[in-house]
Amino acid sequence: MGFSDADLAALWLTFRIASITTILLLIIGTPIALWLARTNSRWKGPIGAIVALPLVLPPTVLGFYLLIAMGPNGPIGQITTALGLGTLTFTFWGLVIASVLYSMPFVVQPIQNAIEALGERPLEVAATLRAGPWDSFFTVTLPLARPGFITAAILGFAHTVGEFGVVLMVGGNIPGVTRVISVQIYDHVETMAYSQAHWLSGTMVIFSFVVLTIVYTFNRDRKKSGAGYGL
Amino acid sequence: MLSAIHHAQAAEINIAAASNFAGPIKMIIADFERKTGHRANLTLGASGRFYAQINHGAPFQVFLSADRLKPAALEASGMGLSRFTYAIGRLALWSANDTLIQGNSKILEKGAFRKIALASPKLAPYGKAAIDVLCALGLKEILSPKFVRGENIAQTYQFVATGNADLGFVSLSQITEKGKLRAGSVWMIPQELHSPIQQDAILLKSAMNNQAAIAFMHYLKSGSARDIIRDFGYLLPTEEE
Numbered sequence: 112m113g114f115s116d117a118d119l120a121a122l123w124l125t126f127r128i129a130s131i132t133t134i135l136l137l138i139i140g141t142p143i144a145l146w147l148a149r150t151n152s153r154w155k156g157p158i159g160a161i162v163a164l165p166l167v168l169p170p171t172v173l174g175f176y177l178l179i180a181m182g183p184n185g186p187i188g189q190i191t192t193a194l195g196l197g198t199l200t201f202t203f204w205g206l207v208i209a210s211v212l213y214s215m216p217f218v219v220q221p222i223q224n225a226i227e228a229l230g231e232r233p234l235e236v237a238a239t240l241r242a243g244p245w246d247s248f249f250t251v252t253l254p255l256a257r258p259g260f261i262t263a264a265i266l267g268f269a270h271t272v273g274e275f276g277v278v279l280m281v282g283g284n285i286p287g288v289t290r291v292i293s294v295q296i297y298d299h300v301e302t303m304a305y306s307q308a309h310w311l312s313g314t315m316v317i318f319s320f321v322v323l324t325i326v327y328t329f330n331r332d333r334k335k336s337g338a339g340y341g342l
Numbered sequence: 343m344l345s346a347i348h349h350a351q352a353a354e355i356n357i358a359a360a361s362n363f364a365g366p367i368k369m370i371i372a373d374f375e376r377k378t379g380h381r382a383n384l385t386l387g388a389s390g391r392f393y394a395q396i397n398h399g400a401p402f403q404v405f406l407s408a409d410r411l412k413p414a415a416l417e418a419s420g421m422g423l424s425r426f427t428y429a430i431g432r433l434a435l436w437s438a439n440d441t442l443i444q445g446n447s448k449i450l451e452k453g454a455f456r457k458i459a460l461a462s463p464k465l466a467p468y469g470k471a472a473i474d475v476l477c478a479l480g481l482k483e484i485l486s487p488k489f490v491r492g493e494n495i496a497q498t499y500q501f502v503a504t505g506n507a508d509l510g511f512v513s514l515s516q517i518t519e520k521g522k523l524r525a526g527s528v529w530m531i532p533q534e535l536h537s538p539i540q541q542d543a544i545l546l547k548s549a550m551n552n553q554a555a556i557a558f559m560h561y562l563k564s565g566s567a568r569d570i571i572r573d574f575g576y577l578l579p580t581e582e583e
Contacts, residue, residue: 183505200506201457201490283490283501284462297493301390302464303397 118311120287121295128203128291129271132210136218136267137260139211144222145252163216170213170276177209177281201283206291209281210271218267225259226252262326269322273315353554354381356401358392360408360541361496362431362468362513366574367406373570374561380554388494390465396421396546403549404558406541408495409467413544423545428562430577431539432514433471435529438505443527449509450481455488459501459510462491467539468498472511474536502526514575521575540579 114122147159165173180187181199188198199205233255237247253260275293282289284298292311299308359367364386371382385392385402392405393412397419406428407413416422435450437443442455449455461469469491476482490506492498495513502510511531517524543562549555561567568578 178500178504178506181506197456198506200501279493280497281506283457283459283507284493285490298462298464301388301394303394 114310115307117286117290118295118307121290121292121311122314124203124287124289125272125291125293128206128210129268131207132214132271133218133264133268135207135211136214137264140215140218140263140267141222141260144219145226145248147219148223148226162219165213166216170274171280173209173213174277174280177205177212177277181205181208181281200281201285201289203288205281206278206289209277210274213274213277214267214270217270218263221259221263221266222256223259225256225262228259229255258330262330265322265326269319272318352379352381353552354383355403355549355552355554355558356383356385357404357406357558358385358387358396358400358402359406360389360392360467361386361494362408362515363406363429363541364496365515366429366570366576369570370562370567373566374558378554378557378561380557382554382558386496388462388465389467391494401548403546403552403555404543405546406543407467408539408541409470410540410542413542416544416546421547423547423549424559425542425544426559426563427540427579428543429541429571430579431468431471431541432533432575432577433468433475433531433536433539434512434514434517435475435509435531436499436502436512436517436526437509437528438503438526439508440525440527442509443529445527446529447479449529450476450479450485453481453485453488455508457490457501457507458485458488459490459492459498459507461495461498461511462493466492466494466498467541468495468511468513471536471539475511475531478535518575520573541576 143158143162147155147162178200179185181191182188183192183198188200191197191199199208229252233251234247237251242250273293274291275297278289278291278294279297282291282294284290284294290298292315296308296311296315299305299311357367357371367384367386371384374380375382389408389412392400392402392407393416396402396405396416405413405416408431410427413422413425417425435443435447437449443449460472463469463473473482476485490501492501492510495516498510499512499516501507502512514530517526517528543559545555545559572578
């Protein structure tokens with residue numbers, strides 16, 4: 112037995128979606144996390160809540176709204192159609208956008224926690240040395256909060272790999288485009304191709320275990336050195 | 343309180359029904375409950391999923407499949423008590439757009455659309471029938487890059503209804519009400535173009551001593567149930583012969 116071509120296509124597709132999602136999330140999530148960590152604004156609560164929503168909402172809620180919003184009559188769909196991109200449902204980039212929303216808290220929260228754990232002091236020191244905001248971000252915040260960024264990247268990637276409900280609702284199960292591992296496993300189980308389901312499912316269990324072991328081990332070592340933060 | 347006394351004999355059943363039958367089954371259950379006092383819990387989904395679940399001990403007493411194969415296989419493995427054809431499904435090509443489909447297959451030949459939805463052929467008999475139609479028209483290879491697959495016929499309908507797919511193969515029952523098209527445009531697909539969608543019901547072994555389940559199978563064959571089924575665009579076995 113082993114992996115069929117369709118299984119390999121699903122694995123490769125999932126890897127591509129998760130990688131792009133992770134990169135986008137680090138770019139989008141970092142400023143949000145910075146703001147949330149430093150602000151005293153009364154909007155901190157609501158914005159933090161919006162970021163955390165995917166943690167508590169059923170994926171079907173997100174999937175349902177995305178299906179409507181990205182459709183030809185929805186707000187996102189009308190913008191993308193006006194831009195000549197067509198609608199995003201059933202497309203690779205549609206899934207990437209869905210994944211970015213869905214995995215947002217897994218990236219923003221570790222970065223936010225790491226920056227909050229730093230306190231104000233390092234940046235105050237940097238300011239007295241006349242470091243600008245960009246300078247102090249790259250020379251002070253980023254190196255000191257690095258474990259938070261690494262945890263964020265790993266969790267964002269892993270969580271995107273594990274996505275199912277949203278993909279099922281806006282993906283349309285297209286081989287090589289939207290048929291990711293979780294959907295492929297579902298198809299195998301429903302058609303009672305259990306040995307193929309075992310191969311993919313077992314791979315997922317091992318992958319997830321390794322990822323979480325890395326995250327926890329990494330954070331424990333950090334704590335010992337005194338610069339860590341709790342996951 | 344009164345109704346509790348009145349329904350002292352009432353029993354409960356769990357029914358699994360293929361999603362194409364969502365419209366009629368809800369009315370049938372309401373009527374059945376009113377007439378018999380029994381209670382029926384309904385679960386809708388893909389026949390393939392129910393088949394796998396029943397094989398693994400899912401607590402259903404009645405299974406209304408979208409095909410004959412699955413009930414027959416359950417019966418062959420000793421899991422069924424009785425079985426009959428409760429409806430013959432009609433496949434339709436449907437669009438939410440009022441002018442896209444001109445009552446024929448032209449739109450498929452022209453291919454002037456972005457996405458066409460069908461139920462997953464591996465899981466749903468209506469998906470398999472849709473593939474039959476495209477093969478009969480010689481269009482399967484050309485159109486397959488435009489396929490989006492619903493997990494079952496309900497999701498397929500939802501893709502088309504929301505406009506995310508321009509058109510799609512759905513069950514006639516999903517788009518008609520009392521024999522009239524509810525919205526959009528349609529091609530009523532001739533039945534010669536696909537293998538017949540005979541839908542069988544099976545009374546499962548777990549219903550052995552369940553009066554409600556046995557009563558339900560009887561009710562499903564009754565005139566009032568058949569009227570409801572026909573209203574949703576299905577054919578019935580005797581009508582066909």
